[in-house]
Amino acid sequence: MALLLFAGAAQAVPTFREVRANWRSADIVVVDRHGETVARVRDDFRARRGDWVTLTDTSPALRTAIVLSEDKRFYAHSGVDWQGVAAAAWANLWNTRTRGASTLTMQLAGLLDEDLRAGRGRSIGQKVEQAVSAASLERGWSKDQILEAYLNLVPFRGELVGLSAMSQTLFGKVPSGLDARESAVAVALVRAPNASAAQVSKRACGILRDMGQPRECEGLDGFTALVLVKSASAQTGPQARNANLASHLARAVIAQARESGKPVPPRITSTLDAGLQRVAVTSLDRHLRELAGRNVEDGAVVVIDNASGDVLAYVGSSGILSAASQVDHAAALRQAGSTLKPFLYEQAIEERRLTAASLLDDRPVNLPTGGGLYIPQNYDHRYAGWVSLRAALGSSLNVPAVRTLVMVTPHRFHQRLVALGLPLTQSGDYYGYSLALGSADVSLLSLTNAYRSFANQGAYAPSRMTLNAAVPSKQNVMMPAATFVIGDVLSDRHARARTFGLDSPLTTRFWTAVKTGTSKDMRDNWCVGWSERYTVGVWVGNASGASMHDVSGVSGAAPVWHEVMEALHQRTPSRAPAMPSGVERVALTFDDELEPARQEVFLSGTGMRRVSVGTTEQGNTMPAIASPADGTIFALDPDIPPAAQRIWFHADGLTGQTARAVSWRMDGKPLGKGGQVAWLPWPGRHRVQLVDAAGKVVHEIGIEVRGAGVRETAAPRKTPAGPVRQ
Template identity: 55%
Template sequence: MIRPLPAALLAAALLGPPAAQAAPGFAEVKRDFVPSEASLLDRHGELLQRQRVDMDQRKLSWVSLEDVSPAMRRSLVASEDRRFYQHSGIDWNAVAASAWGNLWHSRTRGASTITMQLAGLLHDDLRRKSNARSLSQKLSQAWVAQGLERSWRKDQILEAYLNLVAFRGELVGVHALSRVMFGKHPSGLNESEAAVAVALIRGPNATPRRVAERACAILKDEGVPEQCQGLEGRTELYLARATARRDLPGASDAPQLAPHLARKLLERPGQQLRSTLDAPLQRFANQALRRQLSGLVERNIEDGAVIVIDNASGEVLAWVGSSGSLSGAADVDGVVAQRQAGSTLKPFLYEQAIENRWLTAASLLDDSPVNLATTAGLYVPQNYDKQFKGLVSLRTALGSSLNIPAVRTLVMVTPERFFQRLQALGFNLRENGDYYGYSLALGSADVTLANLANAYRALANQGRYSPLRTRLEQGGAVRPVQVMNPEASFIVGDILSDRSARARTFGLENALATRMWSAVKTGTSKDMRDNWCVGYSTRYTVGVWVGNASGAPMWDVSGVTGAAPVWQEVMQYLHSARGTPMKVAVPGTPAGVVARTIHYQDQIEASRTEYFLPGTAQDDIRVARGADIRTAIAYPTAGMLSALDPDIPPQRQRIRFRAQGVPAGSRWVLDGKTIPESMRVQGSRDELLADWMPWPGRHLLVLQDSAGAQLDSVRFEVRGAVERAQVEPARK
């Protein structure tokens, strides 16, 4: 039976199709071409990263015909349309050959020209689906092809076809094919690669052997049969690259500078988004991180992240989410991954204590062993070096990152108040303050590098907090919120910039020292799983995390040896290579800050000039027991749940109430009833103790002074089967 193709083409040429399709212009087709990737640009328009967004097909950017190798152009015309440069859309010689072949049931090249195939690519209703095209489709295809030939040049037809034709699987266009299958730009395709590419047009899903056979036939037609040698093996490798789950080397010509931020920001195919990043800084931060981690491979460390923020605007200038090829989990974004904060939260704790005038930078804190009762048992904090320094000032305790003074300070501030402050600074902690308890002072909470660095930026901005910005088109900056006291923030920043305050733990010369004014803090989480260094100058905030994405502990790595060298290198670059004067101005002293020369009793610390909030200034700092302890109920803790032991007689069971820093004449009030003197236990001068025989239920314990004013209160619960009447205390 004679097939209808030749008759359809003849009708299209003489009479026109029943439903003619308009031929679009070349400029219109090129303009509307949308690659499957989106592009992330830096603040100056430089390309940082291309990120695939459309997962249905793989299309790279449009390439001009002169950027396609001559071998590819020759193979395409020789295989698909030998009379391409002679016909006007319909190859009548091919039509006649196809008709004759249909009559005698012999195989022919086919009558569809490159222009007709392009017509099918430009119109969805002309595109060939699983079945053969209908008669109406064939007529319209021929009509559109002739329209294209009248309005387009031959080179434009060939260029559009090469960018729109599907090759294998998800690969569309010669650019995607060349990059993914051959790892090169289309301009570099050789004869055998071009032959394999063209062979895929007729059989996109053919087996490697069949594709190699077709490609070999093309090579023989072109007079280079020697290229067939080993072609089947090479073809198998090429097609394997096309179906690989990850891009192999050469699959993209775009820089890979910010993959993690690109995944976060880019949303639609063809999108070009200008970010706040600075490309030279992004490169430098990336290189600095990789240099440092390359030198720490023997200490079981492979991952890291860096963020750089402009203090004034909140714009992120660098976002390095991982160490790239050094990491076994390079796709994990270390900038937003939740990790334990370690000692990096201490500045915010001390700021809160100074702000509320419970402590000053000159206050003496006791760095000695302490056991704190919690709902989970005794909490026994330790210093990093397992040693105790005795009485130290707050300035020394923070600068040298001593743990026990921080925990004592949190007892004063309370975990819940500190938790609320951290939430106001944008940490978005998952639990409440009582969940973390006193360990919150030492960074037991999980935080992200982005949130941590932005909180330090709030310190740099005298306590004002605002969200980060990563898009230039976000509009004006969000109005900052005053979260911390400006004067207290200044004092904490001054401590963090004080080399002498760090000397007890870190010495005077270390990776925290810079040639400009800077305030910085390190932190290391439990079991050395996370290592931080975050700090700021008057212009920039830099945060660095190093560790392992798997959570595996590092070996003998501290904040000074792990993250700090990267922090220092990036901070130095920011204030030298970028044209900023090396001597950055020291932050101005707020009007409310008082500077005084102080002296310590018994020369506990050297005399110095210290900063105070109004009304808290002192000249002579004397040792006073309890001076660093706020009046508070130490036990039971808020929300504590206790259970009576059924194996112990009720009359033998007790809960010891304990308050610290109490004035003379203070008393306990439980559920509105004063606990009698008979239940009191002798404690130290500033303690109030009482042994109480518990009964089941929810209780409110209040600490009152001699005048009946409430000093502190907690709610707790006791569970067990004991009659209330048996243990109810006598009324006063």
């Protein structure tokens, strides 16, 4: 019978390799592209377990303490300490308290098999089976393997299981760094995990005396009390700091893994670079501290590799500076501000409505909309008059951007932004002309990745956060030639001198193109730009949406952007992109010295050598339909006689001479001449064309008029009113 019991127990004992392979941390560990831990996310809440710790990575003091406390003859017996058994039996005979006869190997057998675990009410048969399992372990395992497995499986206190979780939580150290006093306290918990601080201290002092270090007992009561009040979540050690290095990205990649429907692996390799992540975290923390007193406490940083789309840095929060540190501000939706302007001007250039030399009117304008008049204003409430597109974009002037959106139309601009991965939840008509100034909500990650398309000659692809994920394929969204022009403008420090000066954090010692943005009432502040290899985006603001105090793009997010870019290019050059086909560089002058002469870049066929207000060198006008916007729907007012209703069409970009030369067509038939005309509306869909002096259609829009029943009235109104716009 004993032999059968022995054989069954021996067969049930696993190998050391199996035990180690089956070990699972309570956390999902996220590592960077080089294998360094950057985040740990709790996944199993039954117990807190850390990584498996090898015996060579365990403090010698702790190894000594555990053997002296739990099994002094560990290296001499073969699983069962028969000398200890005899001593325990003799003590029980005389009713004397003793340590007992359970060896480390027998305790390990209990940890591997719950049926053998120490506790009250065990039968003689269970005790014998535990002894047999221990003997079997001793035959198949080395002493070091037994001790290593024991230290990784033994409970210490509360939910803490294993050496790693205990060491990190109670002492803020990796296990190799535990000293004699810490080791004694830890080992004292093995015997009585839930004992009071006084009891643990008393037992730890006894262990220290056995170790030959009685002086360490001085002040041990207070030290033990402080150790035991630390909660299981109060991690302060090196591994704990790494566990919070990229916590927001870790949650994002784990969520992606769960969405795939496959089991989440215990270890995920991210695309991050831990060194760069630390640079971004440090820079954001330092700069936000410098802004103390300006009511700004939150921030986020994203760095993306242009070629692969790998997210190399992802700082979702300012950490302890934030009142909402758990919020992922890199993924949160915020108003984009002026950061959308480069996409707008690129589309206007691509559609050959504008060139980088085109003059735009930076003066107050009132635009009729369905809700009234839209009156855009510049950031500083000053106006520059006629400025080139280069100066308007470089200096981030608002009115020229709105005038440009009138040409492009909110509907088409909205389509372009969505194609670039920006999560716009409403239609272009919903945002209206304010879309030019960034009224839409975007995330820092999506905005940074959209800017990456400029670095890739207009090709868009989603970013990726895990190395094992497939590299997303690219699709052409913007014209390479037009994106080159925008990059040339945003890399020109002279173009932004009007607003930012020549020396600002936007200027780097290597080639970069960059744009800032600030949302309404200074709630959000952005800085996004790219170099030859990287695209960097920074946001600062407040999780609550509260306004910052006197914080602009160049003083808020730009310094962090500059520091991260400098770190990226300490040893890596960044050269200006080569001019693609379809682009030409032309020597350009301006009449009346509106702007200094310069070498300007144009799409092939649109170049000019001299620019004057409203005309090119050849004298061709560049008019556009200012209002209504393309796709506008009008409804006839049933309370007004149809003959008394009018729709007005307005043209932009005209001088006195060109205003007299342009004409209008409605559905291919002449409608009128001049900068504005009125039309008696008729139900249906209509095409409206603006025609220049040579008879060429320079701009075309579509509108729809919906009919309404005409209500009988006693007399028609004397004052005509316009139709209702929806």
